[in-house]
Amino acid sequence: MVRYLITFSYDGYGFNGFQRQDDKRTIQKELEDALTKINNNEKVEVVASGRTDKGVHALNQKAHFDLDIKITEEKLKMALNSNLPKDIYVKEVTKVNDDFHARYMVEAKEYVYLINIGEYNPLERNYIYQYNKKLDVVAMERALKYLEGEHNFKSFSPSDNTNEDNYVRTISQTTLTRDFKNPNLITITFLGSGFLRHMIRTMIGTLIQVGEGKKNPEDIIEIIKKEDRKAAGFTCPPEGLYLKNVFY
Amino acid sequence: MVRYLITFSYDGYGFNGFQRQDDKRTIQKELEDALTKINNNEKVEVVASGRTDKGVHALNQKAHFDLDIKITEEKLKMALNSNLPKDIYVKEVTKVNDDFHARYMVEAKEYVYLINIGEYNPLERNYIYQYNKKLDVVAMERALKYLEGEHNFKSFSPSDNTNEDNYVRTISQTTLTRDFKNPNLITITFLGSGFLRHMIRTMIGTLIQVGEGKKNPEDIIEIIKKEDRKAAGFTCPPEGLYLKNVFY
Numbered sequence: 001m002v003r004y005l006i007t008f009s010y011d012g013y014g015f016n017g018f019q020r021q022d023d024k025r026t027i028q029k030e031l032e033d034a035l036t037k038i039n040n041n042e043k044v045e046v047v048a049s050g051r052t053d054k055g056v057h058a059l060n061q062k063a064h065f066d067l068d069i070k071i072t073e074e075k076l077k078m079a080l081n082s083n084l085p086k087d088i089y090v091k092e093v094t095k096v097n098d099d100f101h102a103r104y105m106v107e108a109k110e111y112v113y114l115i116n117i118g119e120y121n122p123l124e125r126n127y128i129y130q131y132n133k134k135l136d137v138v139a140m141e142r143a144l145k146y147l148e149g150e151h152n153f154k155s156f157s158p159s160d161n162t163n164e165d166n167y168v169r170t171i172s173q174t175t176l177t178r179d180f181k182n183p184n185l186i187t188i189t190f191l192g193s194g195f196l197r198h199m200i201r202t203m204i205g206t207l208i209q210v211g212e213g214k215k216n217p218e219d220i221i222e223i224i225k226k227e228d229r230k231a232a233g234f235t236c237p238p239e240g241l242y243l244k245n246v247f248y
Numbered sequence: 249m250v251r252y253l254i255t256f257s258y259d260g261y262g263f264n265g266f267q268r269q270d271d272k273r274t275i276q277k278e279l280e281d282a283l284t285k286i287n288n289n290e291k292v293e294v295v296a297s298g299r300t301d302k303g304v305h306a307l308n309q310k311a312h313f314d315l316d317i318k319i320t321e322e323k324l325k326m327a328l329n330s331n332l333p334k335d336i337y338v339k340e341v342t343k344v345n346d347d348f349h350a351r352y353m354v355e356a357k358e359y360v361y362l363i364n365i366g367e368y369n370p371l372e373r374n375y376i377y378q379y380n381k382k383l384d385v386v387a388m389e390r391a392l393k394y395l396e397g398e399h400n401f402k403s404f405s406p407s408d409n410t411n412e413d414n415y416v417r418t419i420s421q422t423t424l425t426r427d428f429k430n431p432n433l434i435t436i437t438f439l440g441s442g443f444l445r446h447m448i449r450t451m452i453g454t455l456i457q458v459g460e461g462k463k464n465p466e467d468i469i470e471i472i473k474k475e476d477r478k479a480a481g482f483t484c485p486p487e488g489l490y491l492k493n494v495f496y
Contacts, residue, residue, distance in 0.1 A: 011371045057371060081368075089370045120329075122337045123259045123305060123375060 001066050003100055004076065007092040010058050012238060013126045014087050017054040027052075027088060031063065034083035038076070039067055047102050049109065049246040053197065055238030057127070059112075060091070062246040064102040100248075108172065110191045110245040113204050113236070118184025128185070129204075129240030135211030137186060141176040143210040144188065146220035147203055148174055154227040156203050157196040158235075167227070169194055189244070198235050206233035249314050251348055252324065255340040258306050260486060261374045262335050265302040275300075275336060279311065282331035286324070287315055295350050297357065297494040301445065303486030305375070307360075308339070310494040312350040350494075356420065358439045358493040361452050361484070366432025376433070377452075377488030383459030385434060389424040391458040392436065394468035395451055396422055402475040404451050405444040406483075415475070417442050437492070446483050454481035 008031075016024040020032065028046055035044035048063040071079070073093040080090045114128040117135055121128075154167040171192040179185035188207070190200055206223065209215045215233070223231045256279075264272040268280065276294055283292035296311040319327070321341040328338045362376045365383055369376075402415040419440040427433035436455070438448055454471065457463045463481070471479045 009370055011373070059371075086373050087370045089368050091367065119339065120337050122257055122335045123307075125259070125334050127371060 001068055001098070003064055003066050003096050003098050004073075005062060005064050005094045005096045005100060005102065006080070006090050007060050007062055008058070008088060008090045009060065010089070011087040011126075012052060012055045012057040015054065017056075018048060018051040027061075030085055030088055031080075034080055035065060035067070037083055038071070038079045039069055042068060049102050049106050050194070052241075052243055053201075053238055055126075056241045056243065057239075058243040060245050061243050062102050062248075064096065064100060102246075105248050106194065106246055108191055108193060108247040109195065109243065110189060110247075111195065111200050112242045112244045113188045113190075113200060114240045114242070115186040115188070115204070115208075116184055117186065118182065126239050129236055131208065133212060135186070135208065136213065137176060137178060137211060139213075139217050140186075140188075140207045140211040142217035143207050143215075143220050144174045144176050146217065146224075147171055147190075151224050152227055153196055153199055153224070155223050155229060155232045156199045156206070157229065158198050159229040161197050164196060167196060169196065169199070200241060201236040201238065202229075202232050202234075204236040204240070208236070209233040249316055249346070251312055251314050251344050251346050252321075253310060253312050253342045253344045253348060253350065254328070254338050255308050255310055256306070256336060256338045257308065258337070259335040259374075260300060260303045260305040263302065265304075266296060266299040275309075278333055278336055279328075282328055283313060283315070285331055286319070286327045287317055290316060297350050297354050298442070300489075300491055301449075301486055304489045304491065305487075306491040308493050309491050310350050310496075312344065312348060348496075353496050354442065354494055356439055356441060356495040357443065357491065358437060358495075359443065359448050360490045360492045361436045361438075361448060362488045362490070363434040363436070363452070363456075364432055365434065366430065374487050377484055379456065381460060383434070383456065384461065385424060385426060385459060387461075387465050388434075388436075388455045388459040390465035391455050391463075391468050392422045392424050394465065394472075395419055395438075399472050400475055401444055401447055401472070403471050403477060403480045404447045404454070405477065406446055407477040409445050412444060415444060417444065417447070448489060449484040449486065450477075450480050450482075452484040452488070456484070457481040 010027055016026050018027045020026055020028040031046045044065050046063050046065045077090055077093040116128045116130050120130050148171050150170040152167045153169050173191040175189045177187050258275055264274050266275045268274055268276040279294045292313050294311050294313045325338055325341040364376045364378050368378050396419050398418040400415045401417050421439040423437045425435050458465055
């Protein structure tokens with residue numbers, strides 16, 4: 001039995017999220033089906049760094065699994081990519097120690113959210129969130145900085161998300177940049193210990209309200225304190241969100 | 249009756265090409281259906297600068313049509329976009345003279361073809377042609393220059409394309425560039441009086457054979473002379489091709 005760590009990317013558009021749900025098309029299902037074929041039809045379980053919601057993309061998602069068969073890392077990468085659909089791609093395969101765990105050992109994750117406030121481009125509709133209003137990005141950047149640090153982020157998670165025993169997370173770094181060539185393309189990044197379900201998309205929705213002048217940057221402090229979903233802004237759609245990196 | 253010229257973009261992936269084909273989803277059908285609704289259910293015929301094949305994208309396609317109703321250009325743009333599906337977008341609406349014709353009056357068209365020879369990215373699979381081999385882009389650029397000028401391009405059109413009475417076209421300008429940040433992304437552009445069906449995709453397939461060393465740049469001269477489809481290279485897939493501009 002050898003444990004492997006894989007780095008992979010996917011287009012979230014065509015999937016019902018990451019996690020296996022019987023007959024629905026999910027990323028976990030496609031990976032496990034491909035690996036089971038490679039593993040002489042012995043079932044393989046894939047453990048990812050965490051789930052991504054329906055429609056969310058990944059540039060460098062990570063997962064581990066165990067295989068009985070003897071195969072080199074390079075051959076396994078090739079076998080995986082030839083058995084996977086075109087919207088998932090395995091970039092790297094590495095043998096790891098038996099005690100490596102893709103979820104428990106995560107030190108940090110980096111997410112990126114893309115917003116276009118310029119002219120709508122139908123070719124990017126599944127990859128960038130289109131927002132047809134002017135935004136004060138200077139105010140948004142100031143608000144963003146109030147999200148940094150260790151906080152209870154309950155206000156940014158759905159009110160029905162009651163299966164968390166701890167809403168405290170640490171956001172160690174954030175950036176907001178406008179594209180050099182196309183200033184209407186806004187890129188917001190978050191580096192943190194971990195993120196609650198919908199947390200990034202709700203932080204983005206709240207930042208957009210700041211950008212529109214509906215909230216002040218300093219309101220973020222109060223929103224965090226309230227620990228109440230109703231205090232934060234709307235939840236942005238998944239198409240602008242990318243899991244960019246997972247660090248161990 | 250007022251004649252309008254529209255500039256529009258579309259994601260070719262979800263369409264069976266441009267031209268109306270009864271029940272199939274085509275760009276012409278979606279435009280005409282939207283316009284018919286706006287025109288109090290009186291049928292409207294859309295005349296584009298030309299067709300694009302199944303899967304080919306457009307950044308600035310142009311078309312004309314006539315409407316009986318009174319409506320401003322800005323309101324018509326809004327009405328069109330709210331009646332069109334998300335993979336077509338009207339960028340501009342302009343009133344034109346009654347004798348303007350979107351197809352007959354075309355002076356030049358610009359097309360772009362994108363090739364990625366780096367790592368496969370599942371998020372770009374419908375927007376860039378993935379080619380998993382090294383290519384000699386210097387040789388490709390030399391070959392490209394032999395395509396410029398007025399030539400009979402029969403070698404680059406399908407052998408069953410017998411409904412053309414004239415295979416002579418003029419390519420006035422071409423460029424081949426590698427992306428500054430990502431040199432594995434190759435962009436090839438063609439500016440010309442008009443292009444035969446599959447012509448650009450077959451020119452690209454021929455250029456790729458030059459890039460692989462299977463043909464010499466100078467072979468292009470002979471390929472053009474032969475006026476025979478068998479002399480040219482393969483026809484590249486549509487996902488890398490964009491109609492970028494139409495000039496009148």
